[in-house]
Amino acid sequence: MLKPRIKTMEELSVAIGISRPTLSRFFQDPSLVKPKTVARIEEGLERVEYVPNFFATRLNRKSTGMIGVIIPYLNDLFFTKLLESVEVAAMDAGLSVITKCSHSDPSIEARAAETFMSMNVDGALVAPLGDHSDQAVYQRLKSRLPFVLMDSRPKTMPDVDFVGSDHMQSTGLITEYLCRVGEPPVFLAMPRVNFNALEREAAYVAQMKKQGFQPEVIGTDVVTESGYFEEHGEAVLDAAFAQGRLTNRSILCVNDRVAIGAIRAAARHGLTPGRGPNGGLRIAGHDDYPLCPYLNPSLTTVAQNTDAIGKKAVSRLLQIIGGEVVKDVPEITLFDGHLKLRESA
Amino acid sequence: MLKPRIKTMEELSVAIGISRPTLSRFFQDPSLVKPKTVARIEEGLERVEYVPNFFATRLNRKSTGMIGVIIPYLNDLFFTKLLESVEVAAMDAGLSVITKCSHSDPSIEARAAETFMSMNVDGALVAPLGDHSDQAVYQRLKSRLPFVLMDSRPKTMPDVDFVGSDHMQSTGLITEYLCRVGEPPVFLAMPRVNFNALEREAAYVAQMKKQGFQPEVIGTDVVTESGYFEEHGEAVLDAAFAQGRLTNRSILCVNDRVAIGAIRAAARHGLTPGRGPNGGLRIAGHDDYPLCPYLNPSLTTVAQNTDAIGKKAVSRLLQIIGGEVVKDVPEITLFDGHLKLRESA
DNA sequence: CGACAATATTTACGTGTGTAAAAGGGAGGA
DNA sequence: TCCTCCCTTTTACACACGTAAATATTGTCG
Numbered sequence: 124m125l126k127p128r129i130k131t132m133e134e135l136s137v138a139i140g141i142s143r144p145t146l147s148r149f150f151q152d153p154s155l156v157k158p159k160t161v162a163r164i165e166e167g168l169e170r171v172e173y174v175p176n177f178f179a180t181r182l183n184r185k186s187t188g189m190i191g192v193i194i195p196y197l198n199d200l201f202f203t204k205l206l207e208s209v210e211v212a213a214m215d216a217g218l219s220v221i222t223k224c225s226h227s228d229p230s231i232e233a234r235a236a237e238t239f240m241s242m243n244v245d246g247a248l249v250a251p252l253g254d255h256s257d258q259a260v261y262q263r264l265k266s267r268l269p270f271v272l273m274d275s276r277p278k279t280m281p282d283v284d285f286v287g288s289d290h291m292q293s294t295g296l297i298t299e300y301l302c303r304v305g306e307p308p309v310f311l312a313m314p315r316v317n318f319n320a321l322e323r324e325a326a327y328v329a330q331m332k333k334q335g336f337q338p339e340v341i342g343t344d345v346v347t348e349s350g351y352f353e354e355h356g357e358a359v360l361d362a363a364f365a366q367g368r369l370t371n372r373s374i375l376c377v378n379d380r381v382a383i384g385a386i387r388a389a390a391r392h393g394l395t396p397g398r399g400p401n402g403g404l405r406i407a408g409h410d411d412y413p414l415c416p417y418l419n420p421s422l423t424t425v426a427q428n429t430d431a432i433g434k435k436a437v438s439r440l441l442q443i444i445g446g447e448v449v450k451d452v453p454e455i456t457l458f459d460g461h462l463k464l465r466e467s468a
Numbered sequence: 469m470l471k472p473r474i475k476t477m478e479e480l481s482v483a484i485g486i487s488r489p490t491l492s493r494f495f496q497d498p499s500l501v502k503p504k505t506v507a508r509i510e511e512g513l514e515r516v517e518y519v520p521n522f523f524a525t526r527l528n529r530k531s532t533g534m535i536g537v538i539i540p541y542l543n544d545l546f547f548t549k550l551l552e553s554v555e556v557a558a559m560d561a562g563l564s565v566i567t568k569c570s571h572s573d574p575s576i577e578a579r580a581a582e583t584f585m586s587m588n589v590d591g592a593l594v595a596p597l598g599d600h601s602d603q604a605v606y607q608r609l610k611s612r613l614p615f616v617l618m619d620s621r622p623k624t625m626p627d628v629d630f631v632g633s634d635h636m637q638s639t640g641l642i643t644e645y646l647c648r649v650g651e652p653p654v655f656l657a658m659p660r661v662n663f664n665a666l667e668r669e670a671a672y673v674a675q676m677k678k679q680g681f682q683p684e685v686i687g688t689d690v691v692t693e694s695g696y697f698e699e700h701g702e703a704v705l706d707a708a709f710a711q712g713r714l715t716n717r718s719i720l721c722v723n724d725r726v727a728i729g730a731i732r733a734a735a736r737h738g739l740t741p742g743r744g745p746n747g748g749l750r751i752a753g754h755d756d757y758p759l760c761p762y763l764n765p766s767l768t769t770v771a772q773n774t775d776a777i778g779k780k781a782v783s784r785l786l787q788i789i790g791g792e793v794v795k796d797v798p799e800i801t802l803f804d805g806h807l808k809l810r811e812s813a
Numbered sequence: 814c815g816a817c818a819a820t821a822t823t824t825a826c827g828t829g830t831g832t833a834a835a836a837g838g839g840a841g842g843a
Numbered sequence: 844t845c846c847t848c849c850c851t852t853t854t855a856c857a858c859a860c861g862t863a864a865a866t867a868t869t870g871t872c873g
Contacts, residue, residue, distance in 0.1 A: 131859055132859070143822095147861065147862085156820085174586040177523075178859080180859080180860060182527060182828050182859080182860070183860065184828090198552060198758060200545065207542050222568075222569075224567075240519050243522070353759070383762050386762075387761075387764060387766075414759065416732075418763070419763070420735075421732075477829070477830065478830090488830085490851060492830065493831095496831085505851075524829035524830040524831085525831080526830090527828095527829080527857095528831040529830090529831065529858095816871100816872090817873105818869100820869075820870095821866100821867080825864090826862090826863090827861080827862080828859100828861080828862105830857100830858085831856105832855100832856085832857080833854100833855090833856090834855090834856105836852080838849100838851075839851100842845105842846090
């Protein structure tokens with residue numbers, strides 16, 4: 124059943140009796156070739172095995188039809204959801220996507236960016252690591268190809284287009300909700316490495332002050348072994364609960380993964396977070412991690428609109444690629460968060 | 469601060485006064501060039517911006533130094549964990565990885581395989597969708613390049629190397645544990661689409677018979693809207709609990725994501741799975757999904773050794789690439805599962 | 814049957830780098 | 844000073860396909 128394998132378009136040309144330039148056009152877009160010829164070519168392709176060489180194809184084209192995407196973590200469903208949205212949008216636009224994960228390592232992130240440049244991708248979509256990202260590499264990236272940041276916006280790259288969530292709005296929203304329905308929350312943060320985390324913390328502080336409450340941030344001094352969010356949330360609250368602290372407070376976690384750890388800590392101490400008639404422990408998160416509805420108790424949170432972010436990032440990139448951008452000012456697009464009221468707060 | 473951009477190695481050659489072939493050798497491996505010349509080149513590279521063209525580099529090499537990896541889902545931490553392990557192992561071996569996700573769509577999976585072939589990757593690692601995978605494409609893949617299957621082994625590809633878990637062992641292990649410590653479990657399965665699921669079901673049945681118990685499989689007839697595992701687990705048990713069934717049985721779920729839904733259903737009905745002194749509801753899973761320790765109750769499960777699977781898959785691929793394989797019989801490597809005893813069973 | 818338009822083919826060159834063979838140059842030893 | 848040896852340079856061709864221009868073919872219509 125093995126068909127004879129043909130390596131080059133030249134050979135294919137002689138094998139099925141169609142000139143090579145015509146074949147070239149056919150493989151780029153069959154509609155550029157007369158239907159009858161298309162039929163002849165496809166018939167020939169039935170009898171032999173041939174796939175155009177990816178590299179040779181891209182080498183001498185003005186456009187490679189590819190975009191590069193970098194995400195910081197793979198083991199985080201938020202980013203995989205975002206990536207999925209990006210891939211779907213890109214596919215709809217007829218682009219193929221090259222995905223790289225930086226695995227929390229700036230040097231890997233930098234290498235991925237280098238690879239994209241050497242591949243002449245039409246553009247790049249990057250969810251950066253943040254502070255630690257290699258600035259020089261990103262400056263070159265920006266000067267070389269269309270480039271849009273997603274999710275997190277390092278201060279070192281103020282002149283790059285950005286698509287993300289409005290954390291002032293989203294965190295303000297849930298902070299306001301928590302204040303309105305119960306006791307003003309404390310904010311369970313991370314050691315300060317992440318821009319979004321800082322922005323959310325600032326939003327929390329601002330909203331608390333606006334409501335006339337005293338903000339209170341915890342957890343910034345706790346460093347756990349693995350550094351995973353869940354472990355952090357659990358460690359901070361486990362320590363607090365063990366000392367009898369915070370057991371009937373409202374706790375707003377910097378993100379859902381921290382909240383997952385927080386809920387776990389509560390359970391270990393026999394506490395069930397939720398909005399009771401007379402106060403008690405409440406726990407809320409941020410992001411709407413896909414598993415939130417399945418936690419016990421299910422997690423009240425603010426959803427980031429990952430779908431919109433992915434779509435917008437791709438469409439913005441296409442705009443830049445298409446040269447439809449005149450101004451030199453970066454476009455910043457922020458989507459609102461939406462409250463997801465569940466059991467935990 | 470912008471250095472002059474140089475596009476071709478030829479231009480670079482005249483710009484820094486080193487011959488092009490020498491530069492070519494330098495970019496492939498600096499140790500092929502005399503240290504003093506290396507220093508001169510690197511000094512020149514400080515003054516100009518140049519990256520070798522990815523496509524031109526790969527076009528005429530015997531080896532591209534790249535491997536392709538296909539995973540079926542992105543929104544599943546099991547696969548992202550596996551992917552992470554593969555990427556690390558590949559990086560250690562000096563290979564660069566091209567990742568594609570088939571998003572549960574056989575046609576996307578097939579396209580990814582085609583892409584790998586057209587890129588002349590040195591080899592491919594595939595966690596297949598299963599039944600629905602395009603056999604013809606994989607036959608060509610196998611005939612064209614080194615190719616190792618991971619995680620799931622479709623019956624249609626018996627002659628391909630495989631690395632995965634021994635589900636007879638792992639599922640047998642937890643089935644035996646459940647039988648030994650409490651009541652014999654029922655098996656909460658999925659509509660039958662997945663090879664691993666079928667294998668686990670068979671392992672469950674076999675172990676139950678061996679222990680002298682009557683196997684009982686549920687959930688194969690329930691189809692939920694989204695098709696997500698968690699939703700499935702919750703739907704099946706919610707229906708059962710609503711009718712007062714299964715409330716004090718042991719339930720072995722086909723995987724942890726189903727178990728997450730199962731635990732959620734239990735919580736909604738006021739049930740807390742766990743090994744009590746006098747029986748009661750127990751829920752167990754399979755895979756050791758990263759969030760298992762943080763569920764309430766934390767989930768008892770069998771861990772798949774994703775790290776070993778990823779490493780072995782890469783090393784096996786390297787063996788085939790290196791031509792160290794003589795026999796025509798496929799190598800099947802199965803790693804044992806390990807019991808993770810937590811609260812839920 | 815002839816002329817025109819739409820396609821296809823031919824021809825030729827470009828894309829940026831790998832690679833092999835032959836020729837060149839400098840350092841070290843006799 | 845000459846002669847190796849080792850590395851670099853020169854030269855030339857290969858890789859598989861894109862693309863443009865000129866030419867040939869085909870089909871169609873009057």
